[in-house]
Amino acid sequence: MITIQGLEKRYKDGDQEIVALHLPYAEFDRGTQWAVVGPSGSGKSTLLHCLAGIIRADGGQIKTGEGILTDFDEDALQSWRSIEIGYIFQDFNLIDALTVKENIELGAYLSLGHYVSGYNKTEQFQERLQHLLETMDIVNLLNKRPSALSRGEQQRVAVARALIKEPSLVLADEPTASLDEENSRRVMDLLTSYCKQSNATLLVATHDPLTKSYCSNVITLTKGGHA
Numbered sequence: 224m225i226t227i228q229g230l231e232k233r234y235k236d237g238d239q240e241i242v243a244l245h246l247p248y249a250e251f252d253r254g255t256q257w258a259v260v261g262p263s264g265s266g267k268s269t270l271l272h273c274l275a276g277i278i279r280a281d282g283g284q285i286k287t288g289e290g291i292l293t294d295f296d297e298d299a300l301q302s303w304r305s306i307e308i309g310y311i312f313q314d315f316n317l318i319d320a321l322t323v324k325e326n327i328e329l330g331a332y333l334s335l336g337h338y339v340s341g342y343n344k345t346e347q348f349q350e351r352l353q354h355l356l357e358t359m360d361i362v363n364l365l366n367k368r369p370s371a372l373s374r375g376e377q378q379r380v381a382v383a384r385a386l387i388k389e390p391s392l393v394l395a396d397e398p399t400a401s402l403d404e405e406n407s408r409r410v411m412d413l414l415t416s417y418c419k420q421s422n423a424t425l426l427v428a429t430h431d432p433l434t435k436s437y438c439s440n441v442i443t444l445t446k447g448g449h450a
């Protein structure tokens with residue numbers, strides 16, 4: 224279970240202060256699936272970044288099974304990110320110097336905290352990789368560079384990279400924004416079935432009604448914390 228209390232993130236804009244996120248209270252039980260909705264600028268990405276430990280909140284608390292995330296030092300935050308979090312970025316964050324296969328393998332290495340020689344040769348890894356490649360229909364893209372792929376293909380690779388390490392918390396920022404309906408369904412089918420099988424929690428920031436319909440819970444953010 225993750226519990227949020229009085230979470231705030233603010234940014235300075237000249238003399239003004241922008242409230243990027245104000246979330247008085249939320250609880251996410253393990254294994255539940257959430258659509259994070261709200262108007263543009265209401266803090267959906269900011270909430271996911273705080274939960275991933277990519278940015279620090281300015282106030283409030285995030286309590287997790289591993290401890291109080293908002294009190295973690297940098298080392299603890301790094302472990303949290305690399306072991307527990309599967310993050311699907313709005314702009315994918317694939318590395319173009321690496322092939323598709325290497326990008327996905329990197330997701331698994333990161334979860335171990337360091338490079339483990341030969342890990343990608345283990346039966347367990349190969350089975351998992353094959354399952355993800357087939358479900359995402361990216362088997363024939365393995366040796367390509369991300370820049371040679373369409374946006375939809377890049378998105379499916381980003382999903383495979385996030386799930387290969389078997390995270391307990393999957394955070395997806397507009398994961399279907401660049402996809403047609405068939406591919407949107409494929410991505411959401413994989414994300415939701417992974418979370419059911421692994422009892423992982425899923426938070427999906429989205430404006431898309433189809434994506435929202437896959438999640439049994441909804442959390443609505445308001446701009447600047449005002450209704």
Ligand SMILES: Nc1ncnc2c1ncn2[C@@H]1O[C@H](COP(=O)(O)OP(=O)(O)OP(=O)(O)O)[C@@H](O)[C@H]1O
Binds near residue numbers: 234243266268
């Ligand atoms: N690094 C930053 N510096 C300054 N302001 C920021 C920064 N990151 C976010 N903001 C501001 O915080 C607010 C919330 O941003 P955020 O990206 O979380 O909203 P969002 O709900 O995800 O929006 P969208 O639906 O458009 O993706 C916005 O007003 C944004 O401009």
